[in-house]
Amino acid sequence: MTATPILEARALQRHFPISKGMFRAPAVVRAVDGVDITVHEGETFAIVGESGCGKSTLARLLVRLIEPSDGEVLYKGRDISGVSDEDMRALRAELQFIFQDPFASLNPRMSVGALVEEPLRVHGMGDAAARRSKVAELLSRVGLRPEHADRYPHEFSGGQRQRIGIARALATGPKVLIGDEPVSALDVSIQAQVVNILEDLKDALGLTLIIIAHDLAVIRHMADRVAVMYLGQVVETGPADALFSSPKHPYTEALLAAIPLPTVGARPARVALEGDPPNPIDPPSGCRFHTRCAFARDRCRAQAPPLSEVDPGRSVACHFAGDLNLRGIRADAAPQSPAAARRFALYGAARAAMDPQNNPSNTEETPHAHR
Amino acid sequence: MSSTPLLRVRDLTVKLAGAPTPIVDHVSFTLDAGETLCLVGESGCGKSLTALTLMGLLSSPPLMRTGGEAVFDGRDLFTLPADALRQTRGGRMAMIFQEPMTSLNPALTIGEQISEAVRAHSSASPREARARALQMLQRVRIPAAEKRLGDYPHQLSGGMRQRAMIAIALANDPRLLIADEPTTALDVTIQAQILDLMRTLTAESGASLIMITHDLGVVAEMADKVAVMYAGRIVEAGSAAQVFDDPQHPYTIGLMRSMPALNGARERLVTIPGRVPTPTDMPVGCRFAARCPFATEVCDQPPEPIDISLGHRVACWHAPLEGQTPERAPERAPGHAPGQTPATVAEPEARQA
Numbered sequence: 001m002t003a004t005p006i007l008e009a010r011a012l013q014r015h016f017p018i019s020k021g022m023f024r025a026p027a028v029v030r031a032v033d034g035v036d037i038t039v040h041e042g043e044t045f046a047i048v049g050e051s052g053c054g055k056s057t058l059a060r061l062l063v064r065l066i067e068p069s070d071g072e073v074l075y076k077g078r079d080i081s082g083v084s085d086e087d088m089r090a091l092r093a094e095l096q097f098i099f100q101d102p103f104a105s106l107n108p109r110m111s112v113g114a115l116v117e118e119p120l121r122v123h124g125m126g127d128a129a130a131r132r133s134k135v136a137e138l139l140s141r142v143g144l145r146p147e148h149a150d151r152y153p154h155e156f157s158g159g160q161r162q163r164i165g166i167a168r169a170l171a172t173g174p175k176v177l178i179g180d181e182p183v184s185a186l187d188v189s190i191q192a193q194v195v196n197i198l199e200d201l202k203d204a205l206g207l208t209l210i211i212i213a214h215d216l217a218v219i220r221h222m223a224d225r226v227a228v229m230y231l232g233q234v235v236e237t238g239p240a241d242a243l244f245s246s247p248k249h250p251y252t253e254a255l256l257a258a259i260p261l262p263t264v265g266a267r268p269a270r271v272a273l274e275g276d277p278p279n280p281i282d283p284p285s286g287c288r289f290h291t292r293c294a295f296a297r298d299r300c301r302a303q304a305p306p307l308s309e310v311d312p313g314r315s316v317a318c319h320f321a322g323d324l325n326l327r328g329i330r331a332d333a334a335p336q337s338p339a340a341a342r343r344f345a346l347y348g349a350a351r352a353a354m355d356p357q358n359n360p361s362n363t364e365e366t367p368h369a370h371r
Numbered sequence: 372m373s374s375t376p377l378l379r380v381r382d383l384t385v386k387l388a389g390a391p392t393p394i395v396d397h398v399s400f401t402l403d404a405g406e407t408l409c410l411v412g413e414s415g416c417g418k419s420l421t422a423l424t425l426m427g428l429l430s431s432p433p434l435m436r437t438g439g440e441a442v443f444d445g446r447d448l449f450t451l452p453a454d455a456l457r458q459t460r461g462g463r464m465a466m467i468f469q470e471p472m473t474s475l476n477p478a479l480t481i482g483e484q485i486s487e488a489v490r491a492h493s494s495a496s497p498r499e500a501r502a503r504a505l506q507m508l509q510r511v512r513i514p515a516a517e518k519r520l521g522d523y524p525h526q527l528s529g530g531m532r533q534r535a536m537i538a539i540a541l542a543n544d545p546r547l548l549i550a551d552e553p554t555t556a557l558d559v560t561i562q563a564q565i566l567d568l569m570r571t572l573t574a575e576s577g578a579s580l581i582m583i584t585h586d587l588g589v590v591a592e593m594a595d596k597v598a599v600m601y602a603g604r605i606v607e608a609g610s611a612a613q614v615f616d617d618p619q620h621p622y623t624i625g626l627m628r629s630m631p632a633l634n635g636a637r638e639r640l641v642t643i644p645g646r647v648p649t650p651t652d653m654p655v656g657c658r659f660a661a662r663c664p665f666a667t668e669v670c671d672q673p674p675e676p677i678d679i680s681l682g683h684r685v686a687c688w689h690a691p692l693e694g695q696t697p698e699r700a701p702e703r704a705p706g707h708a709p710g711q712t713p714a715t716v717a718e719p720e721a722r723q724a
Contacts, residue, residue, distance in 0.1 A: 050558035051529075157646055187413035188585065189643040192629035196640055214558065221631030221640070241635055258563035260588030262630060264615045272567070273560040275514070276528045331634045337616035340627070346692050347624045348641050350664035355644070 004077040006041040006208050007062060007095075007176055012071035014057050018281070027281045031057040033232035034071070036307065039176075044202065044209040046223035046240070048216065048255070052280055053229040059180050059212045063095045064088060075176075093123050093172035100181035102161030106153040112139070112164055113149030119171040138167040141204075142197055159190035166197065170205070177202075178210040183218060195222060216259050220244055220329075225313075228252050231280055231288040234307055238314035245328040248316040250293045253326040261333060287319070295324060375445070376401040377546060377579050378425075383439035385420055385603075388432050392653035395420050396603040397439070402596075404546070407573065407580040409590040409611075412600035413626075415647055418583045421600075422549045425581075426466050427456055443547065462492040465540035469552040471532035475524040481508070481535045482520030485542050492543045507538035511568060530561035534568065541572060548573065551583045566592060587630060591615055599623045602647055602658035609683035619685040621663045621692070657688065665689045 014032040031054045039045045047055045060066045062073055064080060072079045080091060099105035106115055116135045120126060126134060136146035142163040153161055162182065169177055182198065183191040195218065202209050213219050219226060220240060227237040228251065236249040247253045254273040273292050278284050286303050290296040299319055307317040318324070336344070378401065385395035395417040402408050410418040423429050424436055425448060441448045444463060451459065468474045476484055485504035489495050495503065501520070508516035511534040524532055533553060540548060550569065554562035570593065573580045582593055590597055594611040599620065607620040618624045625643040632638075645662045654660060660670035669688045676686040 050560065159646065188587075188626060189413060189629045190646065192631075192640040192642040193644075195631070196642060199639070216559065217631040217633050220633050220635065221637055244633070244635065254560060258559045259633060260562075260566070260586065260592040261633060262587040262591045262615070262627065264591050264611045272563065274564075276530055276561065329633050329635075331636075333634050339617040340615070343618055343624045343692060344628055344641075347621065347628055347664065351625075351641055351644075354664045 003041065005038045005074070006076060007039040007210070008074040008077075009035050009037045009058070009062060010072045010074065011036060012058070012061055012073065013069045014054075014061055014066065015069045029280050030232045030283065031280065032061060032068075033283075035229075035232075035234050037227050037234060037237065039208060039210060041175075041208055042206060043224040044211060044222050046211045046213060046219040046226045047229060048213060048219050048226060049229035050214060050255075050277060052231075052277060054232040054280070055212045055229050056180050058229070059097075059178050059210065062210065063092070063097055063176075063178055065097065089123075093119075094175045096169040096172065096174035096177050098162075098165050098169050098177065098179040098182045101185055102158055102165050103153075103185075105165055106161060106168075108153050110152075111149065112144075112151055112153065112156075115153070115164060116149070116167045116171055119168060123172050125172065134171070135167075138170055141170065141201065142167045143193075157190070159186055159194060162186060162194050163197065166194075166201070170201065173205075174207070176208045176210065178212070180212045181214070182211065184213065184215060191218070198222070216244075216255065228255065231277060231283050233288065233317065234315075235289065235317045236315070237307070238311070242311075242314060243328075245330065247326045247328050248310055248314065248321045248324070249289075249318050250295055250324065250326065251289050253328070254292075256329050257327070259329070261329075263333075263335065287317070295320060377404045377406075377444065378402040378581075379440075379442045380421075380425070381440050381442075383421060383424060383441065384437050385417070385424055385429065386435050386437045387650050388435065390650040390653075392603075392650070392655075393437065394434075394603045394650045395424065398600075398603075398605055399439075400596075400598055400605070400608060402547070402579050402581065404579055405573075405577050406595045407582060407593055408596045408598065409594035410581065410583045410598050410600055411585065411587065411590050413585055413647065415602070415650075416600040417603040418600050419551050422466065422551055422581060422583055426460060426464070426549060428466075458492065461488060461540075461545075462543045463545055464547040464549065465543070465545040466549040466551065467533070467536045467540045467553050469555050471529070471536045472524060474536065475532060477524055480521050480523055481527070481538075484535075485539050488539045488542045503542060504538075507542050508535070510541070510572065511535070511538045513538075529557055530564060533557065533565055537565075537568065537572070541576070541578075544576060545578055547579045547581070549581045549583070552585070553582070554589065555584070555586070562589075569593070587615075587627060599626070602653065603650075604658060604686065606659065606687070607685045609679075613680065613683040617679070617683070619679055619683070619690045619692070620659075620687050621665050621689070622659045624692075625662075657686075665692060 012032055012035045016029040016031055017026050018029055019026050035058055047058060049055045061068050068081055072081045075091060113135050116138055117131050120131045120134060135149055139146055139148055144163055183194050186194060201207060211222055223240045226240050226243050227234045230251050236252045243252065244256065247256060275292060278291055284291045285301060287300040287305050290300040305317045305319045307315045309315045310321050381399045383395060383398040384393045386393045398421055400408065410421060412418050425441055429436060482501060482504045485507050486500035489500040489503045504520060505516055508519055513519050513531060513534050527535060554565050557565060584590060591611060597611050597614040598605045598608040601622045607614060607623045618627060628641040629643060631640060643662050648654060648658060656671040657674050660666040674686045674688045676684050677690060678684050
């Protein structure tokens with residue numbers, strides 16, 4: 001961990017001015033309000049939080065799809081918030097983005113081949129023949145067939161489109177892949193296929209993954225380290241195992257307690273979080289979570305807690321982080337019945353026998369017949 | 372439990388114009404008073420269509436109910452005269468939807484919309500209806516309910532809107548509430564609030580609930596009974612404990628295995644290969660066969676549902692799966708080489724079973 005982090009945000013801010021009407025002073029949404037995060041090479045880093053917490057804005061700031069209001073983003077130690085457009089274009093080959101909605105992010109007028117080739121052309125990589133064979137290679141990497149290159153996005157299902165989006169993101173040989181809710185729009189069985197693909201690609205290509213998600217199960221599965229955001233700020237960050245099993249911030253605890261576990265009778269006595277998150281235009285004073293926090297005291301209303309390290313590698317923004325005894329999700333939280341475990345094993349065995357390469361994720365979905 | 376169920380659906384079948392095979396195919400289930408049934412499955416499995424058909428909300432054409440009956444309170448909903456149907460819908464049975472913003476009227480206040488529902492089903496005066504609206508907003512725990520009566524939907528947060536929808540649905544004290552993915556659009560902490568609220572309110576009023584969801588976590592939390600749907604058919608049904616602790620259908624098992632575990636077991640996800648067949652190319656036999664690791668020739672015939680135990684029914688030729696050797700599977704799958712390495716997750720004991 002002594003190596004230079006591959007990506008780092010320092011006191012990063014992004015405020016969006018919004019007009020409240022002709023005769024009123026414009027207000028400011030503090031979408032990202034002083035965020036520090038550090039992402040190490042080769043890890044999967046997850047950013048989690050509820051709608052409006054600023055996680056998508058943060059993701060876009062990290063690759064400068066939008067400009068920060070203040071603070072800096074460091075890629076391999078170099079501040080990229082000030083670099084010229086031309087330099088930034090070169091850097092973008094190494095920092096790629098996967099969008100949530102595979103229906104909205106692919107140009108319907110372009111064939112899949114052209115879509116995947118586009119980043120190569122933009123970055124002037126290879127001649128036409130080299131690009132064509134690269135496209136074929138990329139498609140097979142994500143479990144599609146080379147002949148799919150001649151088809152158009154509407155002929156593909158959601159899961160296949162997300163694979164196309166991934167192939168496109170991989171075209172320029174990126175070092176960092178940032179996914180904004182990359183599997184949220186997909187059905188569970190398709191989601192599992194895409195999660196496996198992302199993990200395979202990460203291993204095969206030595207990628208660093210940054211995953212933005214609201215689904216805590218997906219994050220638990222994929223992430224090495226996690227940052228939890230609330231109203232534009234990181235409230236807790238640490239290794240996924242530690243953060244899920246023993247959260248240190250009351251908001252993290254509440255998030256974990258809210259997940260419905262897929263086991264009958266497993267429902268924990270809930271740490272109910274009352275009400276809705278406050279408006280980011282006018283966040284509460286002091287600790288922003290104090291209006292919904294069961295442990296809030298006077299100090300929390302007056303003074304904002306800084307994000308500070310409580311254990312090596314774990315930071316929490318809570319005045320009372322050391323005093324609270326919070327509950328996470330225990331390893332035995334969702335026990336399997338013996339019958340279910342037996343069926344799972346049978347299914348796993350049969351499933352593995354089904355795949356020639358013993359590589360389930362690369363199993364193609366059959367394409368839509370074009371009508 | 373009374374001997375006659377509140378709702379008995381038998382062989383409900385819905386066709387899409389132009390598609391040869393039904394997209395809801397002989398769906399049958401019963402629901403007792405006070406029970407919660409979860410219909411679970413992925414996009415296109417027919418779970419929402421089943422609910423819409425029961426509510427008489429099928430957009431027809433292109434969709435047509437071609438068979439089946441749904442006896443609610445002793446009367447078949449599908450043969451009910453228009454008047455009686457109108458009284459039943461929104462009265463004795465009510466529905467809430469995934470996206471409250473599209474099902475609430477943006478031009479009417481919340482109070483007006485609840486009052487409207489009340490007056491459509493009773494002779495209540497405007498004043499009485501308004502009092503009822505206030506009472507309902509309090510019951511769904513909307514803070515400062517009096518003030519909220521005058522709010523328009525856009526002034527409420529997503530969670531509050533869903534509470535308002537629930538208030539409208541429950542205003543006439545229905546015996547049956549149908550909820551179609553009511554928490555899918557909500558954040559996880561708000562989802563927890565709404566699930567708690569629905570559980571409390573149905574318990575208080577003794578209403579039955581049909582909950583449509585794709586989330587097995589929500590099912591485990593809410594359901595007394597579960598019906599797992601795949602490509603228009605119920606493939607497995609039983610009590611929540613039966614389905615979760617003793618899953619029988621390969622699709623049910625595959626769906627459970629596809630979910631990332633929350634307890635930190637970070638093994639590779641075991642997936643279901645391929646995807647759901649489209650309505651225009653449904654197989655004649657088992658609709659899951661093309662994706663099923665256990666499928667054999669017999670699966671070209673529609674599977675006869677069998678009872679595994681009392682109340683636990685599964686539509687699979689190979690259930691129970693014990694005794695089915697996984698090695699047999701590749702033989703029937705064209706293009707798949709047989710004799711591959713057995714799975715990493717298989718335990719010797721399980722393979723002998």
